Amino acid sequence: MSTVIPIRDVEYQHPLASISASACDTRHTWARVPPEPSQAERAVLKDRIRRLLKERNAVMVSHYYVHPDLQDLAEETGGIVSDSLEMARFGRDHPARTLVVSGVRFMGETAKILSPEKRVLMPDLDATCSLDLGCPVDEFSAFCDQHPDRTVVVYANTSAAVKARSDWLVTSSCAVDIVRALKEKGQKILWAPDKHLGSYIQRETGADMVLWNGSCIVHDEFKAFELEALKKQYPQARVLVHPESPADVVALADAVGSTSGILKAAHEMNAKEFIVATDNGMMHKLRTLNPDKVFIEAPTAGNSATCKSCAHCPWMAMNGLLGLAQVLDSGANEVHVDPALGLRARVPIDRMLAFTAALKTGHSAGSLVPDIGAV
Secondary structure (H helix, E strand, O other), rough: OOOOOOOEEEEEEEEEEOOOHEEEEEEEEEEOOOOOOHHHHHHHHHHHHHHHHHHOEEEEEOOOOOOOOOHHHHHHHHOEEEEEHHHHHHHHOOOOOEEEOOOOHHHHHHHHHOOOEEEEEOOOOOOHHHHHOOOOOOOOHHHOOOOOOEEEEEEOOOOOOHHOOOOEEEEOOOOHHHHHHHOOOOOEEEEEHHHHHHHHHHHHOOOOEOOOOOOOHHHHOOOOHHHHHHHHHOOEEEEEEEOOOOOOHHOOOEEEEOOHHHHHHHHHOOOEEEEOOOOOHHHHHHHHHHOOOEEOOHHHHHHOOOOOOOOOOOOOHHHHHHHHHHHHHHOOOOOOOOEEEEEHHHHHHHHHHHHHHHHHHHHHHHHHHHOOOOO
């Protein structure tokens, strides 16, 4: 007898055709809700996955937001748990011929762009992202055409087609540095797709930016009013916030950073309690690395809140042990990117990788940014 998997309705922001009006409409999509296996089933599935990874010459790369089982299994079997670009870069450099990406669709595409010769599989190809959904390439290209004098900078949370239309790719950990360097060369920025991250970068750099009107359904729901109330309950707690959150939430932070930045701040800050405003999938790694510290989820529910996501991405939740075992067994759910599109999308990725590599080695990353009009 087949199991009926529930479907969850999900709202996300999608800009109207008249983007200049700075309005947005709300579209609906869906996410599957996979059943949680029992303890005995989990053990059997993990053993099966370990065996299949060896047989298929495959390695797992998992995002911080997926189920703890998938995070632990990736590290136990020689893979990695990280953010989207580190996942892709690790997969590119690893000798395995097959990459299994536990995350959402744009992460699988990015891994394929950087490793076109490898097979890239995902537990569920329908796992997506509200930022990706809310930035369709046709509408985004039209927006770019309205601003031909601007350097196009896009966030990693975008499709391969949107990446191919851009000049630079950024992650939340390097966005401020790259936009600041572009500003210093006199460049004006067209930014997509997350309006909150874009506004944060604009405040930090003072760059001339026009923003696409998208948001992450998880981070968009953190509420400053409820966060202030929670801080009163935990007066010693430090607040860690991802910059995809609204500005009034960011204003309450003791540290603002990417997933890796939040991990670093939690480890280095002299505090025992932390309130964390990002996807609650991060809690597993935070607690594992800091067993002597307490981590509290920032509120998405309560006064004035809707709690559509309740601090967890519904598409990240589509990744599960059963789906992972099935794709390793069958070879299904392979990610494909048109080779010509992949080559174009790789240009802004390689620019970002060169820039961040120069920063890490202490070289002048600014020299990698061309003068205005040269991109």
